[in-house]
Amino acid sequence: QQQVIHGNVSDQEGDLPGVSVKIKNTSKGTITDGKGDYAIKAANGKTLVFSFVGYNSQEIAVNQSTINVTLTHNANKLGEVVVVALGLSRNKSELPYSAQTLTGAEVNSNRNTNLLGELSGKIAGAQIKQANDIGGSTNIVLRGPKSLSGSNQPLFVVDGVPIDNSSELELGGMSNVTQNQRNGKGGYDYGSPGADINPDDVASVTVLKGAASTALYGSRAANGAIIITTKKGNKGLNVVLNTGVLFGSVDKSTFAQYQKEYGAGYGPYYDPNTPGSHFDYTDILGDGTKQLVVPTYDDASYGQKFDPNLLVYDWRSLDPTSPYYHKQTPWVxxxxxxxxxxxxxxxxxxxxxxxxxxxxGNYKIGYTRSDDYGILPNSSIGKNLFNFGGSYRLTDKLTVQASVNYTQTAGKGRGGTGFGGQNGEPMNILQNFREFWQVNVDVQDLKDAYFRTNSNDNWNVKSPTDLSSAYWDNPYFVQYQNYETDERDRYFGNVSLDYKLFNWLDIVGRASEDYYNEFQEQRINVGSVVTPSSYYRLNRTYKENNYDLLLNFNKAITSDISFKGVLGLNARRQNINSISASTNGGLVIPGLFALSNSVNPIDYPIEEVDQKVVTGVFGGVTFGYKDFLFLDGTLRRDQSTTLPDKNNTYYYPSVAGSFVFSSLLKDYTWLSNGKVKLNYAEVGNDAPSHSINEVYDKAANFGSEPLYYVSTVRNNADLKPERTKSFETGLEASFLKNRIGFDFTYYKNNTINQILPVSVSTATGYDGLYVNSGNVQNKGVEVTVTGNPLKTDDFSWNINVNFAKNTNKVLSLYNGVNNYQLAAYKGGVTTNATVGEPYGTLRGTDFIYKNGQKEVDATGHYLFTSNSNNDIGNTNPDWTGGVYNAFRYKNFTLSFLVDFSHGGSIYDVDMVFGLWTGLYPETAGLNDLGNPKRNPLSQGGGVILPGVYANGAPNTTRIDASQNQSAYGYQTAPNKAFVYDASYIKLREAAFTYSVPASFVQKIGAVKAIDVSLNGRNLWIIHKNIPYADPEDGLGAGSAYQGVQLGSYPNVRRYGFNLKFTF
Amino acid sequence: CVKKDEYLNNDTKSATAVPASTLFSYAEKQLSDVLATSAYNVNIFRLTAQQWTETTAISESDYDLKLRNVPDGFWNAIYVNVLRNLYEADKLTQADATLSAAQKSNQLAQINILEVYAYAVLVNTFGNIPYTQAVDYTNTTPKYDDASQIYDSLLSRLDDALSKLNTTAPGFNTADLLFNGVNEISSWKKFGNTVKLKVGITLADVEPAKSKLAVEAAAPNALQSNADNVSFNYLTTTPNTNPLWVDQVQGHLIDYVAGATLVDLLNSLNDPRRPAYYTAIDTNANPQSSDVLVYKGGAIGKVNTYNKFSTFSNTIAQPNLPSLLADYSEVEFDLAEAIERGFNVGGTAQQHYINAITASITYWGGSATDISTYLANPKVAYATATGSYKLKIGTQKYISLYNRGYEAWTEIRRLGLVLPLPPNQTSYLNRFTYPITEQNVNQANYSQAAAAIGGDNIATKLFWDKN
Known part of the structure; x- marks a missing residue:
């Protein structure tokens, strides 16, 4: 007979709210309240199943009226209950679409300050790249790039609040900054605002990859969603103190290595009177004789062979403040x-x-302070993160809940990306080091020189009589005088009321806000190679409000048929407001960075206001038949202000079903769980702000005459909403009491009518047009295998393997257009979306092949195509995956993650120029005859390029390799020669944790538990094919920035330890 | 359930309606900028004319147009920055009901003359280009028109525009940054006729009859003296300074030195314009105050050390250096040539030649003595200078077009001057290759155009280039 069973669910640390309590083999259930209590009607003999994200579920037979349960963490096994769209929770075993959940512990084992980067390698089908620079942005692409225009970021939701993670560059569509950085020009990477989420506050992260799972979110989750649930308060008083430190070191395999045989210069021609001379002969001492002077103005290393017995005057001897002033030093x-x-x-x-x-009720309050000090001198990012959350049960029916998060970020000295020096940012130091350098210059001398005078005492000066910079500054000067600073104050939070009108109907009202205020400053001090000196500032506020009203139904129709439903309204208001200005014509007083310190009156500040309102109405139903058949349906209608009136309303439906066949196969006890899922969904998306109406842009007045020009991107008053059609099916099963399991998913997405500024022939008078364009298809498979091969009281081994393969194809583009150029780089290389090809093909010049061999001309040099539209690479990987292992022995846990990516191409501009300037070891050393390559041909030098003549015979012609442009780098080979394979295998993470035995802890007194962990991240690149660089580094966030490296940052190995005290 | 908030999507910080004159001013400045700049990703004509050459990054001097996507930069600047805004100004002017018929007609004529100027620059740089389908966003893949047909159209548009200029009414007035409202329409008549003269003479080798007609009609109405020179007068403060100053002086670049081709020529003629063109340097390894400073240019297409060669003079290193769009000297050179070609433009070839050189030396600050001495030099004097009329006129015109790289490059090709080739090249740069973007986004039309002109490479000669 039925009775009411009461109880409390807790873990070692206290009460657990939100735990699912279900009667086994039925659809009936409840969840624990804010203090972990529950009440449920059940008959004797039934079994209650207690499950919660990140915990082992427990089954307890009903034989008493009070059942208290303590759940144990299972850090290595997927939780059984997952939080899905709109904060609804679902039992994973019945979910009709893919959702992968990680616990807070899994994403924060390193206590890295950026949560998003920590997801890398752990989610099947997610490509996650964090730029290597300090605070660099994180680019996340789920199931392949769907949008042609660059941003493929999923929606981020924290406790139901959508959080902006667009990197600054992507706001405002095709802004100049975006285009510049996309095309490899300079700019800073200010990171992704998603880094404002406190990793210490995360209870779980659920990744929803398919449209069926995210359809209720509407437009914005077309690229998937990352649902973050923060920690909740527990009964009693609990205090957790974490203190951690991470150290880092540059992985040398991802940074330039230099030849050490030849010094400064481009070739043997410096003194017109001395054939073969690599030096200037100039009287720098004023004594009437000529001295041997290093060509300081040239930024290459095709110079004189080093010889410790040769004494020369180098840059130090030109600097009056240097101890080497007017002194000779050995040429080494x-x-x-x-x-x-x-x-x-x-x-x-x-x-x-x-x-x-x-x-x-319950509450939690948290504070985290983190300080990151980067690899570049004078670079740091400090953060204060405050988190508060609480809920209170006002009456039995009414619960109020609120959370506030406040994050302060202060950055300084972030590194530039791409080709610097063009838009008020300094030259990119990494480009300097990788492409244009003299290997005779000692960096520690530069350090001494800078700190001696706090000025730009530099290696690369124009001449002995003009000590201003030729092409590059002293890198210390760049970091200490031309640094950027930025601040971001952000709060996000929500207030919600939950009223239980009936026990089958909940009404939830929620208001949330995500707000941040950014202030960015860029400086170029007087004395830099970039002129004029300048100061630029940007103030921006971002604000998004969401108002939701949700009605949640949960009522069984018959004892066999369960019904859950949701009806909702959502109103979203977004407001972005910015103003920026810079000095004009230089700074009057050096080192004073203020607009008022401008040589000429400043130009108009640039003001931007983007406003957007989207209103949505949606509903969803879930039917369950017994405990094996589930059917979901959702429908949402959105209306957006960014679309033309006539097309501003759009609908998206989804339908999803799952068949839990294991429920019918209970006799097969080896089968713990088995499910087939199938779903289809369509989601829409609106346009970027201001893409409908034509406007004119303002140029600076000419004297008193005002100047306007037609905006270079043509807007479109006929835009229609975008649409993504998504199909997914899969099979999940686990065996032997969940000791082993797998999850296999096949999906196919088509994104059609994409709204994007297509690049067109500029003979149209425009750089781009906003159009509804194309059909991009992504299809692929994702496989996750989990295992628990060994499990004893003292020892356990968990393994989790994920694998994904995505195939991307552009099926059609805008009317009559068969190629969309995404970005253009130096040397005529472009990334493209071409009909019939994957998104992101690289085009450029190629070798000419003879029988598959590279053809050389009669002089032994490579032939290459004159046209630049040859397919020379594809920036998408063929497949990706990760293997996670965790071993526990008594109180010790050791875990590590290896992840890998196979295929994909990178156009490496650093090699194009680094070889051209003779920096890399390839350009020196011995040739096939055993002679120095750089010797003149007459002295047995030179190299034979691998290839064949027009007649197919192998090349035997030795060519000169003694100077710039002779045998290596730019101009000696087509673009294709600098396209590298982006594959890698990385030891991404390792962690070793020791929980101090309770018996020992108790002696200390107040402390309940102490955990000590040693951890590391990005520890070892086990395999890669690109030389001197990290294959994951790109130009910044956004898919269009991938597949090209220019001034790339090295990988940083991180290792550290953390102490966790629980009181 | 929420009321329509369409206004939210309005860009409240940008103009939705502007006077046509503001677009015209902008286009004038952009046209001047693209011709005046020395930015090596846009305008490299000082290098191809060998007035200058590069120091270490010698790609452009070596005709490598791909490294910095130069054709893309030049093409975009004219189509997007200049022509797009002229078309828009044309549209707005036509729709403006507040203008008097005469002023409207003047403004439309001004716009048309500038459009013709811009298109002629594009044709002379690339050959066939999009013209009839150009500057139209509804056609994203415009076809390329035959260059000689474009020339025909340009000439008839010029005739039409010239017939519509009415000196009793104003045009764009002070928004016309070329003449600032001073003698505006009569100045535009001279400017328009000069453009017609230039377009006309360019056809001389390929369509002599058309050329004769245009040149003879335009000659009497073209610029009459240096006072008529058409220049864009830059200001002393950024961002309205001469782009050359921005790149080279404000930017402190050491990427360019004087080119040996022009410097050697000037030296051989003891040209009085040398101090206005270049700096003089001390080539003594141990400099003494008694050393004689000399003009020395770097080798073309080879690496040159910045400190060892002359560079551009202080005269052109000025923020407010005016940038010439047309000058009296080139008119006189064209007339000298016209006489030699048997066109009826009055005067003798020698007199026009003398007028042209006199105007140029005067413009560059030379004295009357400088002029008479120079003209007396047998290598200069028309009667005694060596070579054909094309070579004689071409050489002096080449000298006079210093700092007007595009014009100099065009005259080199048109008059058949032979310049030294960079070491890695077998042909002079007879044209720019088409932008790489066109290969990617307008491929079918690109391929057709490439085939029509005889191959998209730098050696292909333009239709008027019969040398």
Whole structure:
């Protein structure tokens, strides 16, 4: 007979709210309230199943009226209950679409300050790349790039609040900054605002990859969604203190290595009177004789062979403040190459979380302070993160809940990306080191020179009589005088009321806000190579409000048929407001960075206002038949202000079903769980702000005459909403009491009518047109295998393998257009979306092939195509995956993650020029005859390029390799020669944790538990094919920035330890 | 359930309606900028004319147009920045009901003359280009028109525009940044006729009859003296300074030195314009105050050390250096040539030649003595200078077009001057290759155009280039 069963669910740390309590083999259930209590009607003999994200579920037979349960963490196994769209929770075993959940512990084992980067390698089918620079942005693409215009970021939702993670570059569509950085020009990477989420506050992260799972979110989740649930307060008073430190070191395999045989210069022609001369002969001492002077103005290393017995005057001897002033020094390779410029980065990360609760409510309050010090000198990012959350049961029916998160970020000295020096940013130091350098220059001398005078005492000066910079500054000057600073103050939070009108109907009202205020400053001090000196500032506020009203139904129709439903309204208001200005014509007073310090009156500030309102109405139903058949349906209608009136309303439906066949096969006890899922969904998307109406842009007045020009991107008053059609099916099963399981998914997405500014022939008078364009298809498979091969009281081994293969194809583009150029780089290389090809093909010049061999001309040089539209690579990987292992022995846990990516191409501009300037070891050393390559041909030097003549015979013609442009780098080979394979295998993470035995802890007194962990991240690149660089580094966030490297940052190995005290 | 908030999507910080004159001013400045700049990703004609050459990054001097996507930069600047805004100004002017018929007609004529100027620059740079289908966003893949047909159209548009200029009414007035409202329409008549003269003479080798007609009609109405020179007068403060100053002086570049081709020529003629063109340097390894400073240019297409060669003079290194769009000197050179070609433009070839050189030396600050001495030099004097009329006129015109790289490059090709080739090249740069973007986004039309002109490479000669 039925009875009411009461109880409390907790874990080692206290009460657990939100735990699913279900009667096994039925659809009936409830969840625990704010203090972990529950009540449920069940008959004796039935079994209650308690499950919660990140915990082992427990089954307890009903034989008493009070059942208290303590759940144990299972950090290595997927949770059984997942939080899905709109904060609804679903039992994973019945979910009709893919959702992958990670616990807070899994994404924060390193206590890295950026949560998003920590997801890398852990989610099947997610490509996650974090730029290597300090605070660099994180680019996340789920199931392949769907949008042609660049941003393929999923929606981020924290406790139901959508959080902006667009990197600054993507706001405002095709802004100049975007286009510049996309095309490899300079700019800073200010990181992704998603980094404002406190990793210490995360209870779980659920990744929803398909449209069926995200359809209720409407337009914005077309690229999937990342649902983050923060921690909740527990009963009593709980205090957790974490203190951690991470150290770092540059992975040398991802930074330039230098030849150490030849010094400064481009070739043997400096003194017109001395054939073969690599030096200037100039009277710098004023004594009437000529001295041997290093060509300081040239930024290459095709110069004189090093010889410690040869004494020369180098840049130090020109600097009156230098101890070497007017002194000769031996001609040798630098003892300290540019790799010694990098600091050892470190991170301090301390947090205190307090939570507690009573019968009526619970709260949590947390504070985290993190300080990151980057590899570039004078670079740091400091963050204060405050988190508060609480809920209170006002009456039995009414619960109020609120959370506020406040994050302060202060950055300084972030590194530039791409080809700097063009838009008020300094030259990119990494480009300097990788492409244009003299290997005789000792970085520690530069350090001494800078700190001696705090000025730009530099290696690359124009002449002995003009000590201003030729092409590059002293890198210390760049970092200490031309640094950027930025601040971001952000709060996001929500208030919600939950009223239980009936026990089958909940009404939830929720208001949320995500707000941030950014202030960015860029400086170029007087004395830099970039002129004029300048100061630029940008103030921006971003605000998004969401108002939701949800009606949640949960009522069984018959004892066999369960019904859950949701009806909702959502109103979203977004407002972005910015103003920026810069000095004009230089700074009057050096070092004073203020607009008022402008040589000429400043130009108009640039103001931008983007406003957007989207209103949505939606509903969803879930039917369950017994415990094996589930059917979901959703429908949402959105209306957006960014679309033309006539097309501003759009609908998206989804339908999804799952068949839990294991429920019918209970006799087969080896089968723990088995499910087939199938779903189809369509989601829409609106346009970027201001893409409908034509406007004119303002240029600076000419004297008193005002100047306007037609905006270079043509807007379109006939835009229609975008649409993504998504189909997914899969099979999940686990065996032997869940000791082993797999999840297989096949999906196919088509994104059609994409709204994007297509690049067109500029003979139209426009750079781009906003159109509805194309059909991009992504299809692929994702496989996750979990295993628990060994499990004893003392020892366990968990393994999790994920694998994904995505095939991307552009099926059609805008009317009559068969190729869309995404970006253009130096040397005529472009990335493209071409009909019939994957998104992101690289085009450029190619070799001419003879029988598959590279053809050379009669002089032994490579032939290459004159046209630049040859397919020379594809920036998409063929497949990706990760293997996670965790071993526990008593109180010790060791875990590590290896992830890998196979295929894909990178156009490496650093090699194009680094070889051209003779920096890399390839350009020196011995040739096939055993002679120095750089010797003149007459002395047995030179190299034979691998290839064949027009008649197919192997090339035997030795060519000169003694100077710039002779045998290596730019102009000696087509673009194709600098396209590398982006595959890698990385030891991404390792962690070793020791929980101090309770018996010992108790002696200390107040402390309940102490965990000590040693951890590391990006520890080892086990395999890669691109030389001197990290295959994951790109130009910044956004898919169009992938597949090209220019001034790329080295990988930083991170390792550290963390102490966690639980009181 | 929420009321329509369409106004939210309005860009409240940008103009939705502007006077046509603001677009015209902008287009004038952009046209001047693209011709005046020395930015090596847009305008490299000082290098191809060998007035200058590069120091270490010698790609452009070596005709490598791909490294910095130069054709893309030049093409975009004219189609997007200049022509797009002229078309828009044309549209707005036509729709403007507040203008008097005469002023409207003047403004439309001004717009048309500038459009013709811009198109002629594009044709002379690339050959066949999009013209009839150009500057129209509804056709994203415009076809390329035959260059000689474009020339025909340009000439008839010029005739039409010239017939519509009415000196009793104003045009764009002070928004016309070329003449600032001073003698505006009569100045535009001279400017328009000069453009017609230039377009006309360019056809001389390929369509002599058309050329004769145009040249004879335009000659009497073209610029009459240096006072008529058409220049864009830059200001002393950024961002309205001469782009050359921005790149080279404000930017402190050491990428360019004087080109040996022009410097050697000037030296051989003891040209009085040398101090206005270049800096003089001390080539003594141990400099003494008694050393004689000399003009020395770097080798074309080879690496040159910045400190060892002359560079551009202080005269052109000025923020407010005016940039010439047409000058009296080139008119006189054209007339000298016209006489030699048997066109009826009055005067003798020698007199026009003398007028042209006199105007140029005067413009560059030379004295009367400089002029008479120079003209007396047998290598200069028309009667005694060596070579054909094309070579004689071409050489002096080449000298006079210093700092007008595009014009100099065009005259080199048109008059058949032979310049030294960079070491890695077998042909002079007879044209720009088409933008790489066109290969990617307008491929079918691109391929057709490439085939029509005889191959998209730098050696292909333009239709008027019969040398």
């Amino acid at each position: 390779a630098a003892k300290n190459d540019p790799s010694t410029f990098f600091n050892h980065p470190y991170t301090l990360n301390n947090s205190l979380f307090i939570d507690g609760g009573t019968d009526k």
